[in-house]
Amino acid sequence: MIRNAFVRAALVVMSLAPIAQAATVTRGPYLQLGTDTSIVVRWRTDTATNSRVSYGSAPGSLGSVVDLAASTTEHEVAVTGLSAGTVYYYSVGSTTQTLAGNDANHFFLTAPAPGTPKPTRVWVLGDSGTADSSAQAVRNAYYSFTGGRHTDLWLMLGDNAYSSGTTASTRPPCSTCTRRCCESRCCGRRSATTTAAPPTPDIGGAEGASVALSATFGDPDASDVHTATVAWGDGSPVQAATVNQDGDSVAAAHVYADDGVYTVTVTVSDGRGGMGQGAASATIDNVPPTASAGGPYSGVEGSPITFTGTASDPGADTLMLEWDFDYDGNFQVGATGATAQRVYALDGAYTVALRVTDDHVSVLATTTVTVTDRPPVLLYLSLGSSATLPGGLSVANEDILAFDGSAFSLYFDGSDVGLSSFTIDAFTIMSPAEILLSFTSSGTVGGVSMDDSDVLKFTATSLGSNTAGTFSMYFDGSDVGLTSSDEDIDAIERLSDGRLLVSTTGSPSVTGVSSAADEDLLEFTPTSLGATTAGSWRLYFDGSDVGLTSSDEDVDAGAVDAAERIYLSTTGSFAVTGISGADEDVFVFVPTLLGSTTQGTFLGSLFFDGSAFGLSGNDVYAIDLP
Numbered sequence: 204m205i206r207n208a209f210v211r212a213a214l215v216v217m218s219l220a221p222i223a224q225a226a227t228v229t230r231g232p233y234l235q236l237g238t239d240t241s242i243v244v245r246w247r248t249d250t251a252t253n254s255r256v257s258y259g260s261a262p263g264s265l266g267s268v269v270d271l272a273a274s275t276t277e278h279e280v281a282v283t284g285l286s287a288g289t290v291y292y293y294s295v296g297s298t299t300q301t302l303a304g305n306d307a308n309h310f311f312l313t314a315p316a317p318g319t320p321k322p323t324r325v326w327v328l329g330d331s332g333t334a335d336s337s338a339q340a341v342r343n344a345y346y347s348f349t350g351g352r353h354t355d356l357w358l359m360l361g362d363n364a365y366s367s368g369t370t371a372s373t374r375p376p377c378s379t380c381t382r383r384c385c386e387s388r389c390c391g392r393r394s395a396t397t398t399a400a401p402p403t404p405d406i407g408g409a410e411g412a413s414v415a416l417s418a419t420f421g422d423p424d425a426s427d428v429h430t431a432t433v434a435w436g437d438g439s440p441v442q443a444a445t446v447n448q449d450g451d452s453v454a455a456a457h458v459y460a461d462d463g464v465y466t467v468t469v470t471v472s473d474g475r476g477g478m479g480q481g482a483a484s485a486t487i488d489n490v491p492p493t494a495s496a497g498g499p500y501s502g503v504e505g506s507p508i509t510f511t512g513t514a515s516d517p518g519a520d521t522l523m524l525e526w527d528f529d530y531d532g533n534f535q536v537g538a539t540g541a542t543a544q545r546v547y548a549l550d551g552a553y554t555v556a557l558r559v560t561d562d563h564v565s566v567l568a569t570t571t572v573t574v575t576d577r578p579p580v581l582l583y584l585s586l587g588s589s590a591t592l593p594g595g596l597s598v599a600n601e602d603i604l605a606f607d608g609s610a611f612s613l614y615f616d617g618s619d620v621g622l623s624s625f626t627i628d629a630f631t632i633m634s635p636a637e638i639l640l641s642f643t644s645s646g647t648v649g650g651v652s653m654d655d656s657d658v659l660k661f662t663a664t665s666l667g668s669n670t671a672g673t674f675s676m677y678f679d680g681s682d683v684g685l686t687s688s689d690e691d692i693d694a695i696e697r698l699s700d701g702r703l704l705v706s707t708t709g710s711p712s713v714t715g716v717s718s719a720a721d722e723d724l725l726e727f728t729p730t731s732l733g734a735t736t737a738g739s740w741r742l743y744f745d746g747s748d749v750g751l752t753s754s755d756e757d758v759d760a761g762a763v764d765a766a767e768r769i770y771l772s773t774t775g776s777f778a779v780t781g782i783s784g785a786d787e788d789v790f791v792f793v794p795t796l797l798g799s800t801t802q803g804t805f806l807g808s809l810f811f812d813g814s815a816f817g818l819s820g821n822d823v824y825a826i827d828l829p
Contacts, residue, residue: 239287329360411517436465498570520561587822649674656680722746787813
């Protein structure tokens with residue numbers, strides 16, 4: 204009858220393309236091997252097609268589908284993942300046509316969950332293969348007895364195909380029953396033989412890699428042509444397996460997307476109603492992810508350095524990427540993902556680690572970064588409008604930049620201290636922790652009320668990309684005559700002895716100075732500063748004496764170095780003896796005489812050419828020197 208099977212390792216890949224053509228059901232459909240979570244649907248067609256079973260909770264609502272790509276006339280589809288004790292309606296056919304079902308006569312009821320008691324109706328028949336009047340009388344008597352109660356199992360004891368035992372002589376006494384309840388047949392002297400279930404052993408492998416399954420089966424009828432399918436237990440479609448007809452063996456391969464333990468079900472059919480099924484446990488191991496920290500990297504102290512890593516996993520695991528920029532075992536808070544930034548305060552060579560964690564384990568990748576000493580700052584400046592500078596640094600008009608001759612860094616972030624709605628139009632750096640600032644408009648900054656003729660002092664606790672500190676009144680312009688709309692301070696410099704140099708947006712009128720204009724620098728010698736400001740004025744630099752005479756040549760930024768050379772920027776384009784430029788440039792005047800009669804020469808080259816750094820559409824609003 205059925206001989207036991209054994210397993211041997213093999214890997215065979217088979218791909219069968221579906222053949223779309225008209226077909227007719229010549230036998231079935233009928234149901235076999237019903238459990239609480241699965242059932243096998245069988246039918247035969249006159250021409251070979253691929254196989255499809257659609258099923259659902261009601262006729263016309265068959266939303267679930269199981270497809271087999273192999274083209275055959277003997278269709279055998281295992282439907283898995285069902286709910287226990289549930290009625291399902293179904294149809295059979297191919298991927299291109301429905302051949303039977305999707306009506307009230309095609310349904311099945313799954314078995315109750317194991318351990319759940321339930322009354323069960325079994326119809327047992329023997330010698331029913333004649334399909335004559337006697338057989339019909341037995342059938343009708345059963346109909347009368349069972350009435351509307353569902354038949355859970357139809358068991359045929361043998362002698363089901365008179366008189367030759369062939370398919371042509373098989374005459375089921377009740378075609379309706381085959382569509383509604385599971386049929387099980389015992390082999391008799393005129394019945395087809397049943398293929399044994401392949402006892403598949405447990406298999407193993409790794410996620411993301413091919414896992415091979417191989418099994419043998421037994422069938423005493425050497426003339427049978429067998430088909431086989433494998434349900435891998437991970438939710439993937441049922442797969443047609445490769446059958447060695449001469450060796451009675453089954454082979455298939457599968458790639459599991461994730462680790463875990465899965466139940467693998469193999470179903471073998473002999474094409475004449477005989478079927479066997481076996482199960483195995485597939486233990487799939489996790490594979491650690493791979494990681495690369497990229498690099499090596501380089502950068503400058505005080506400026507952000509961007510790190511970019513990569514990671515992959517052969518499974519479906521979710522990966523977490525974390526960065527340790529000092530390689531001390533402490534992974535920085537917020538430094539997660541493939542890309543992260545770090546600002547190193549000191550130059551040196553550092554080791555950086557990237558940790559990648561999947562659902563189970565972590566791996567570590569390292570790289571190096573070389574941080575060089577920052578070149579000395581040549582110029583501090585503020586811009587009239589927001590900009591993105593070479594290197595990707597984004598700045599706004601409330602910020603102060605440091606320029607080292609080739610690169611920019613953020614020295615003062617105004618948005619950190621409440622200046623997002625203000626524009627800096629004058630500043631000077633008093634000390635490493637003190638900055639004097641004036642703005643284009645009035646308002647309240649850090650609790651201090653001010654207008655555009657005042658100067659506030661910012662006392663820093665930190666600077667750069669994390670600016671913090673407090674504001675106080677340093678210079679009250681209205682106390683010393685700066686009260687009109689033309690007297691907005693748009694340039695400021697503090698000399699080493701405490702004197703202040705200022706320029707205004709228009710022509711100022713203050714005690715001690717006559718005929719001053721917006722291209723001039725005024726000198727203020729304080730006797731008191733703060734909320735009560737007092738002191739005296741005089742003219743320090745007369746711009747009109749040295750060629751700054753047009754409306755575009757209003758001085759809106761100024762600084763003085765230790766040799767008393769004056770660094771200037773203007774509101775528009777300028778042209779003086781020996782040099783010309785635009786509002787994004789800084790040029791230098793070397794005085795021989797200062798005051799109401801100003802004399803000297805301009806250096807023949809720009810100290811800062813803003814157009815070389817993409818600032819042609821911007822304006823340098825304020826400057827200072829280190």
